Amino acid sequence: MELNEKQRLILDAAEKLMAEKGFDGTSVRDIAEEAGVNLAMISYYFGSKEKMMEAMFAQRSGYYKLQLESMIRDKELGPMAKMERLIDQYIEKLMNHQAFHRVLVREQMVSGNKMITDHIQELKKQNQALIREIISEGQKKGVFKKNIDLPILMMTLIGTISQLLTTQHFYKEINGLQDMPADEFQKHIRKKLSLHLKKIFHAILSNEA
Amino acid sequence: MELNEKQRLILDAAEKLMAEKGFDGTSVRDIAEEAGVNLAMISYYFGSKEKMMEAMFAQRSGYYKLQLESMIRDKELGPMAKMERLIDQYIEKLMNHQAFHRVLVREQMVSGNKMITDHIQELKKQNQALIREIISEGQKKGVFKKNIDLPILMMTLIGTISQLLTTQHFYKEINGLQDMPADEFQKHIRKKLSLHLKKIFHAILSNEA
Amino acid sequence: MELNEKQRLILDAAEKLMAEKGFDGTSVRDIAEEAGVNLAMISYYFGSKEKMMEAMFAQRSGYYKLQLESMIRDKELGPMAKMERLIDQYIEKLMNHQAFHRVLVREQMVSGNKMITDHIQELKKQNQALIREIISEGQKKGVFKKNIDLPILMMTLIGTISQLLTTQHFYKEINGLQDMPADEFQKHIRKKLSLHLKKIFHAILSNEA
Amino acid sequence: MELNEKQRLILDAAEKLMAEKGFDGTSVRDIAEEAGVNLAMISYYFGSKEKMMEAMFAQRSGYYKLQLESMIRDKELGPMAKMERLIDQYIEKLMNHQAFHRVLVREQMVSGNKMITDHIQELKKQNQALIREIISEGQKKGVFKKNIDLPILMMTLIGTISQLLTTQHFYKEINGLQDMPADEFQKHIRKKLSLHLKKIFHAILSNEA
DNA sequence: GATGAATGAGCTTTCATTCAT
DNA sequence: GATGAATGAAAGCTCATTCAT
Incomplete structure (x- = not known):
């Protein structure tokens, strides 16, 4: 549209x-x-x-469509490298569209907007299907563990970013970063998130020692 | 009151x-x-x-006060055991007061209710201070790593639970659990969360391996 | 109510x-x-x-309920006398509730207010059933003609009154009665209507030469 | 125009x-x-x-202009025959332009459209003047009664047709004619009205018997 | 001449709150 | 202390009309 x-x-x-x-x-x-x-x-x-919000969701929900396909087919990248890129993509998407994400968080559980939540669920489903391919590849190659609960791992990925995003005011204060310029702060938390989440994913996924 | x-x-x-x-x-x-x-x-x-909601927050925000003090002083428990108990306490708190937590998530970023958000931030601060004690203890005993970013670890803890809580409908569907009885489903996700988060905390905190 | x-x-x-x-x-x-x-x-x-208007109709539609029952059973009155009383009752009802009658005329054909029109139709039906009794009595006694089309006679009764009621301004002007006091004018047209309609009813109903 | x-x-x-x-x-x-x-x-x-409706009235109000002049001068027709033709003309006019007539009924009492109501009143006046000629002729020839209240007789003429027109749904139901095809029903009520109104006019006007 | 875009005014209804008792 | 009645403000929406092209 x-x-x-x-x-x-x-x-x-x-x-x-x-x-x-x-x-x-x-x-x-x-x-x-x-x-x-x-x-x-x-x-x-x-x-x-109501319909205006639906239009807004239709417009913005593309944000949640990751550039996964080409990356998945990339022969140069190992499974773990792909997961790391995935993490960074999620961080970028959510952080770049904070306002919309907040709307989503506020309204995602509203009973009325069935149409909207269904659409978002569909996008999530598609994403998960693609990510599952990466994991299967990693498991075939023996670099990933056998038993991996992807849905709950996604909860951690999205939940962590989302939590930081919605409480960044508090995060600033507790870490004494009130005076850090806004864009620098954004860079700072992206980096933090990236390192933190990669560490977690490594621990959950990797088969090495 | x-x-x-x-x-x-x-x-x-x-x-x-x-x-x-x-x-x-x-x-x-x-x-x-x-x-x-x-x-x-x-x-x-x-x-x-407005004041009614403030009263509600005053009433309910005690939910977020964990029983940490006695546990921290407990000489029988090692630092990692304490952290595991902490995880389970958070899971219990949030899952047992889902309705209130949803209200919190929906309204936590409202500009107007400064008083309320301040109160919750204060509680979080207190909790973090206590948790930091456990971590210091673990570090002193050499069982925890030196560099630990607690605030972001808390984001993962609360974010993961919160994300599952607010999207449990989707989680049910994607895992084909629509027919599981409600209370059984609640038990199921608590267990899942507990294992998952403990694995993460172990990976982030523990010095072994 | x-x-x-x-x-x-x-x-x-x-x-x-x-x-x-x-x-x-x-x-x-x-x-x-x-x-x-x-x-x-x-x-x-x-x-x-909308519901306010329904309440108004529920309240006012009683206007169209004539005091027919007792009159019909009255042994003192002949059928034609009963019809004459009927005419006067209709004139009284409609003239005494002109404002409501205008509302009715304006809205009676509205598609939406099915409930209301149905109610009024029901009242009309009940009235016609009672009037038919008078006519049957007159026919039995031989004072009324055999072939009488009651529905169309009622159209003339109500239609004539209603037409005068909705165009009384024009009637005043054409008859040079602009200066007649309002209540006197009301009396005037009631009398006119009464005589006129009785003449018509007599001509339609009566069996005498 | x-x-x-x-x-x-x-x-x-x-x-x-x-x-x-x-x-x-x-x-x-x-x-x-x-x-x-x-x-x-x-x-x-x-x-x-508003002006569009005025244009509509200007366009349609010609409907109410009867072809009276030529008929009045017609030497072949007696006064009663003329009145009968008049009745049929009115029935034709109103029944052929039901939609417009309904608009008229609904809006004829609107305070604002002075211009429109005035125009219609003028047409009615002209019609009545012509009809009065017929009546005078009948009275001169001794076939009509002396005392004839034309305005109220016109109320019966127009009122009866108008009433049937605006409540034809009810008339259909009460006479069990719901299944009669629309155009047949229209013919049916025209005939009914014609006979009925002629009977009334005869009774009111005629000097015989 | 004809029209999609735009607008200020007004609509009915619901809101949180207060009043009288 | 408790409540049905009442209210001003604001809500979302539609209206007839006008504008720019």
């Missing part, structure tokens, strides 16, 4: 505000004002507030 | 509904009806909807 | 305004203002604008 | 929808869609929704 300039403005504003205040806490009036468009445009373009 | 019967009913109802629909998505009418009390009681007892 | 003072005020205001501007042409704001009550009271008491 | 193809389409659509839902219950969007034209065309061609 192609979006025009106004529609983009609206979804950006909605994403920003809903990341802060949630779907119900954000009024279409607020969104219209933030986007600098007329209030009626939201109904005009999307039909309703 | 002591709560009378009606106040308890109200907070229980609020917790249940807000876990599903969030703070803004839940009206005081809904809460009053779910609690079986008069609509005006909520303002009457708590002053406002 | 019992109505309290406020509810009565609301329905009276709604009736008045809808008689002038119709259902869709009358806003709940207008009604609230006319009734001197808060805007939200309408939803509070009736649930919605 | 000459109408082009699109304007005709618009007025036809408007007539159809307003007959069902009234002026306020019909949006210009609905009309544009029903007519298959662009939304902006309505304002473009007619200036406004």
Whole structure:
């Protein structure tokens, strides 16, 4: 679905505000004002507030589509190297779209938006299927352990990033990083996350000593 | 703060509904009806909807106070055993108060409720200080590694549990467990989480191998 | 259904305004203002604008219930006398509740309010069944003609009154009665209608030369 | 006023929808869609929704202009025959333009459209003046009674047709004619009305017997 | 001449809260 | 202490109309 300039403005504003205040806490009036468009445009373009969010999810959920296929076929990379790239991809995706991710976290358990959660579940499923290929490859080559619980390992991958993302304010404070410039801080936690998660994945997956 | 019967009913109802629909998505009418009390009681007892939620947090946030002190002083337990107990305590706490935890996840980033987030940060800080004692003990005894990034390790601990908790529907489906009875499923994921997290903690903390 | 003072005020205001501007042409704001009550009271008491009108119809439709039963059993009255009383009853009913009747005329063909039109049809049916008894009695006694098309006769009865009622402004003008006081004019047209309709009924029903 | 193809389409659509839902219950969007034209065309061609209805009335009100003049001058016809033709003309006019007549009934009492009601009143006046000529002729020839209240007789004429027209659904049901084909039913009620109204006019007007 | 985009005003309804008792 | 009634504010949405092209 192609979006025009106004529609983009609206979804950006909605994403920003809903990341802060949630779907119900954000009024279409607020969104219209933030986007600098007329209030009626939201109904005009999307039909309703609800459908506007669906459009936002349809637009953004591509974020969760990783570039896995080409990497998986890459003969140059060993299974563990692939997993490491995977980790970095997840970190990049989630950190680069923090606002949208917050919206997702806030609304993912809402009963109403069945359509949306189903779509996201589908993406997760596809991702997991591809990742399972890497693991199978690693197990065939003997570099990965036999018994690997991928779903729960994914919980750790996404859960850790997500937790840091939603509590970064607290993380800053506890580590005395309040004065670190924002972009430097972002780099800092990406690096931290990357090292930490790779260590964990290594421990869980690797067959060596 | 002591709560009378009606106040308890109200907070229980609020917790249940807000876990599903969030703070803004839940009206005081809904809460009053779910609690079986008069609509005006909520303002009457708590002053406002906002203050009602603050009361709920004040009440429930004790959930996050772990029984760490006595355990830490326990001379019978080694540092790793203590960490394992810690993991199980977190799992128990979060899983036993899923509804409240969902409310927390949904609302933790709300700008307005500074008071609440501050309170939770304070609890987390206290917990981390105690846990740091265990780690120092392990390091002194030479059973733990020297360089340990506790804050990020906590992100993995809480993040993994929280992620499973908020996406358990998806987890059920992907693992073909839709027909497993609810309480059995709860036991199942606690066990899974416990083993998984202990493996991770072992890999991150332990000096052996 | 019992109505309290406020509810009565609301329905009276709604009736008045809808008689002038119709259902869709009358806003709940207008009604609230006319009734001197808060805007939200309408939803509070009736649930919605639509349901408010249903309540109005439920309240008012009793107007169309004539006092026929006792009259029919009256042994003192001949069939034609009964029909004449019937005519006067209809004139009284419709003229005494002009505002409501206008609402009815304006909305009776609305597709949506099935419930309401059904109710009114039911009342009409009941009335016609009773009137048919009078006619049968007249036919048995030989004072009424054999072939009488009651439904179309009722069209003339109600149609004539209704037409005068909805075009009384024009009637006034064409007859040069603009200066006649309102209540006198009302009396005038009732008398006119009464004589006119009785003449018609006599011609249609009576068996005499 | 000459109408082009699109304007005709618009007025036809408007007539159809307003007959069902009234002026306020019909949006210009609905009309544009029903007519298959662009939304902006309505304002473009007619200036406004209100003026569009005025155009519709200007167009349609010719319906109420009867072909009376030539008939009145017809030397072959007696006064009663003329009145009978008049009745049939009215039946034809109203039944052939039911949709427009419903719009008229629904909106005839609207305060705002002074211009429209005035126009219709003018037409009625002209009609009545012509009809009065017929009656005078009949009275001169001694075939009509002396005291004849024409305005109220017209109420019966128009009121009866109009009442049947607006409650034909009910009439169908009460007479068990739900299964009669639509056009046959239309013929049926025209015949019924014609006979019935002629009987009434005869009784009111004729000097014989 | 014709139209998709845009808009300000208004709609009905629901909200959290307060009032009178 | 407890509650049904009441209320101002704000919500999401639709309206007839106008604008830029």
